[in-house]
Amino acid sequence: MTEGEIIHYFVKAGDTVTVDQPLLEVQTDKMVAELPSPASGKVKSIIIDTGDTVEVGTTLLVLETEEGKAAESKGEKLLSEPSSEKVEELPTTLNQTVPVMQETERRFIIAAPYTRKVARKFGVDINEVTGTGKSGRITVEDVHNFVKERDEGSSLEERQETSSKVSEEDVELKHHIKDQGTQKEVKETMPFRGRRKQIAKKMTKSLYTIPHVTQFEEADLTELLAYRNDLKEMNMNISVAAFFIKAIAVALKKFPVFNAKLDEENEVIYLEKEYNIGIATDTEEGLIVPVIHHADRLSVSQIHEKLKELTRKAQEGKLTMDDMRGGTFTVSNVGPLGSIGATPIINHPETGLIAFHKTKKMPVVNENDEIVIRSMMTMSMAFDHRVADGATAVAFTNRFKYLIENPKLWPIELA
The missing domain is CATH 2.40.50.100 (RNA polymerase II/Efflux pump adaptor protein, barrel-sandwich hybrid domain)
Known part of the structure; x- marks a missing residue:
């Protein structure tokens, strides 16, 4: 921060x-x-x-x-x-470590800053509002409904006093009407502040500081998906993403240059000793990157549970500063959303980021020149060309591919 x-x-x-x-x-x-x-x-x-x-x-x-x-x-x-x-x-x-109120002191409230602002303008204690959004999130509509129910039992004078507190600037989508003869032009705006503004600043800094190179690759997930189905029959439901994260941590140990941070001022590249994988997560408030610490020491099932926990906390707004700090490499699993490719921006000051895109069945020519149907996934890796070169990046993604394409070899490969 x-x-x-x-x-x-x-x-x-x-x-x-x-x-x-x-x-x-x-x-x-x-x-x-x-x-x-x-x-x-x-x-x-x-x-x-x-x-x-x-x-x-x-x-x-x-x-x-x-x-x-x-x-x-x-x-x-x-x-x-x-x-x-x-x-x-x-x-x-304002300290770097921001303390957060404990749930024992006040009920944990999930609400956007704008929703809280609307509640304050209406004189509403947001702790009294019941949220109808995802995971109990309080929306602006919830606040309006609360005010409506409250005001039904109040006098006209009280309602007028309350409504007078709300000004035009508190409307999130402002309508600017400009007379043009008999026609009117309506423009809609949305606020550019808070997390959205911070994301913009960080992405701009990364893009203009780091010379990005993006390498595209594809991997055959057929064996991994079959192995995952076998685990399901044993009542072990492990996400594909958990396998990806484990394989990334293992590959980084062989190619530590991608688990590094460049200090240009002191002319040194720091090779991190911890393998902390950041997980790019989409939330209602914007992109956020919680971190799975020491991924190299965790089993695939432990990574799966940690991934579920961090995703839930991100969606509910319950991430702590410890959940966010210390990342050394970032992954973005956008495939479930339907993406087939991208040129991702590196999470500065890290050296690399890999994005996993859509997996789909398609005809592939195998080693015997036979056409077979395989489950193929595309991926894109962005890396800092000041720190690493293209050949090293290809070797890194090849190592990752080998691991996820041959899951049955993991007991032998993952020492």
Whole structure:
């Protein structure tokens, strides 16, 4: 994490707060998190406005605490020395490790920043709203329905007071109407902020920093799919993606240059000793990359369970910072969506990314010049040409192909 957007303050200047009381919400490129108060005291001033994007280390607001009650947050000291005055100021900063409220303190809420904003404008405590979206996600419509039910029992005066809090800027799709004689042109917009903006910045940095080369390949999954079906009959349902991840980890050990990070300033390539595979995951809030740590040490079944867990947490907005950090290589399994090819952008500062595309049955000429039907998958690998060359990339994908095309040899090959 390098920066975050201030979504909402729960407090204002002059409010009295207690330790760990949520002060504000921050949108990072990975999640929306609440920052708790590092100490009890009074909010002296709020420095950063909502909607502003600030870098890590920026002071967001200042608390006044009684002498001797300065606190530490996540092991990082926010006030180095006690003040000699009766009252001291304690700045609350945006730290690299963003604390998240525990479910024991507040019910875990799955809702987009905009949905939360709408709820606040209507004076709705989002904890009281029942979500009808996927995994209990609260939608804007859920908030509107809650307001409608609430207002049915309120007076006309109360309803008018509530509705007056909602301004035109709170409509996510804004309609700009321009008179053109008897015709009107309607333009629709959508917000470019939060995770979408962070993804854009990261992709731009990667594309303009790394000289990308994309290599295309295809692999025969016939034997792997047959082996997977055999496992199903034994009540072992293992995803194909779990086999891919294991094979990637094994191939990286033979070609560590793709499990590396380049430090141009110090003129050195760091060969990572851990094999942490990032999983590009599509969510309602945009692309996110949770990490399977030490994939080389896990069995295929363990990878399968970890993959399910991370995908669920990503969809429900429950990923932690530990789930997101430490990736050394990224895979993107877009085949189930129907893709047949792509030129993926590397997850900077990593060296490589491989995307698995659609698998389909097609006629193939075998070694005996016979036409047979096989299950063929296309894949594309992007790599940093500053760190590795095309021949090495081909050797790497050939190693991966050999492993997934011959699953019955894994007891011999995977030492």
